[in-house]
Amino acid sequence: MAKKKHMEGTETVNEEKKDPRDEKITGLEKQVEELTKKAEDGRNDYLRLMAEFDTFRRRTAEEKLALVKSAAGDTIKGLLPVLDDCEIALAQLEKSSDSAAAKEGTELIFNKLSAYLKSLGLERIEAKGKDFDTELHEAVTTFPAPSEELKGKVIDVVQTGYTLSGKVLRYAKVVVGA
Secondary structure: OHHHHHHHHHHHHHHHOOOHHHHHHHHHHHHHHHHHHHHHHHHHHHHHHHHHHHHHHHHHHHHHHHHHHHHHHHHHHHHHHHHHHHHHHHHHHHHOOOOHHHHHHHHHHHHHHHHHHHHOOEEEEOOOOOEOOOOOEEEEEEEOOOOHHHOOEEEEEEEOEEEEOOEEEEOEEEEEEO
């Protein structure tokens, strides 16, 4: 039994004496875990920041495009009265046979302006003889329809309407048959 006690005594001594390298390894393992976690957190923060920046860049580009479209719409809207005046001038020149040169010059200006605005996406709303549509037309007045088939249809156009890239820029002001 003395031997046993002696062995037990050595075991307790061995347990009490820990290898300093084990403590250092445990400390290093903890340090590696912390650094790995920090690196992963940094990577996640980087990815999140890149995603936010991409969203910001896309949103800014969309806002710029909307601003340009809005500005183009406002510019075209400002030119519509000029287009109307050209149409009126052409109609007046058609009635008079005095000056062919003035008629030709006005037609040239009108055609160039129309072609330019059409290239920007401007389309005329054809209304005369069509069914009245509140999405495209604004009824100025109603007039007794000369025939049964003209009821609910556009009899006359007071002011031409236009769309820009499929969106109504100005409603056509019309007279509707009742």
